[in-house]
Amino acid sequence: MPRDPLLRAWTALIVLCLGSTAIAVAVGSGLSKTALTAAxxxxxxxxxxxxxxxxxxxxxxxxxxxxxxxxxxxxxxxxLLLLGLYLSPAI
Amino acid sequence: MSGTARTIPSADPLEQLPGDLMMWVLIVSELLVFGAGLAAFLSVRITDPAGFAAAQDHLHRAAAGINTVVLVTSGFLAALAVRARCGGRRGRTRLLLAAAALLGTVFLVVKGWEFSDAFAAGLSTETHPFFTFYFLLTGFHFAHVVAGIVILALIGWKDSPHSLEVGTAFWHMVDLVWVILFPVLYLLR
Known part of the structure; x- marks a missing residue:
């Protein structure tokens, strides 16, 4: 990771954004309901x-x-509120 | 703000707060509005999760993902501009602000294309509750991006370190809202 805190934050943000999108793509390719909720x-x-x-x-x-x-x-x-609302239909 | 982040914290909490108190009042107000909107969205989704998932399939996830990277990078450039100004490098500050504003404009173009595509497909706020929230929340955010670009232009013109801290704080708030709004509207199934 870069030593500059701003560059480190930006790098982490990009990695997290790509991670979210990669998970969403995996979801799009078809997963079980439990895996979908976990994703x-x-x-x-x-x-x-x-x-x-x-x-x-x-x-x-x-x-x-x-x-x-x-x-x-x-x-x-x-x-936690958003997570609870998101998980409500699955419970 | 980010450019002055490595100073020793003051004992007085109010003095610790980076930038301007009124800008933080505005930031918290905006976060509350968007936060309530997203909570309402997920609350209504409970009544029809399958309908919300089907409606979400009409959105362009890849375009929104690109826009997330664009906005996050724009925020990074704005934070670098504050640092450059604190170091007395005004030319570099203006260049970084211009680049941040340019990326903001790219965000608007991509989002505008998404909106026009949705309208062309016959989607509107009346189509489904999903789209009521989608158009209201992303439309409101779109307006904030426009305002943010104007602010970036203004602080590039009147570039005191204080103006830069306050103006870029607004831009980071726009960024912050999007990183929560994007996954809730586009990615959650």
């Missing part, structure tokens, strides 16, 4: 990681521990 959960987890990277590296919250903690807790709770 969706992974895609949501990857988007949570992408959002954290943008907040910390691009928006500079890495240098503001108080605000970073607040945003991370809120974002994690929101990601």
């Amino acid at each position: 969706g959960a992974v895609i949501l987890t990857l988007s949570w990681l992408k959002a954290r990277l943008i907040l910390n590296a691009y928006l500079g919250l890495a240098a503001a521990p108080f605000w970073r903690k607040g945003f991370e807790i809120t974002l994690a709770l929101y990601a």
Whole structure:
């Protein structure tokens, strides 16, 4: 990984974006219902990681521990809400 | 913001906050609006998951995936512009902002093509609840990208370090919204 924090964040974001798209393509090629739901959960987890990277590296919250903690807790709770809503039809 | 991220944190939380407090109020407000929209989308999806999946098949996932890379890269260039300005390199700052705005324009062109293709196929907000949310959320985001490009142009013109921090924060918010919006609308099955 690059040493520059911005370049590192951008590289990680690109890898996560490609990962999400690759999973979606795999989903398109036909998977069982359980695998489909699991893939969706992974895609949501990857988007949570992408959002954290943008907040910390691009928006500079890495240098503001108080605000970073607040945003991370809120974002994690929101990601859990989306995950719960996504999984609801499968339960 | 990202250009000044490696300073020692202040003890006062308000002083820790990068950029301008009012910009953060705006960012949080926008995140709440989009966040509520996406939560509502997934709530309505519970009533008809098969219909939502069938509707989603009309979208261009590859185009949206390309647009994600485009927007994330644009955000990276905007963050580099703040760093360049903090280092006193105004020419490089303007070049990076222009490149960020250009990528923003590429995003709009691809999204515009997606919209025109959907309209040509007879899709509208009335077609299915999926498309009501799709057009409202991506249309609202589209408007934010337009506003963001105007802001990037303005801060390239009036390029004080403070203006750059505040203006690029808006652009990163647009980026942040898209990385959550894209998988929920285009990828979740």
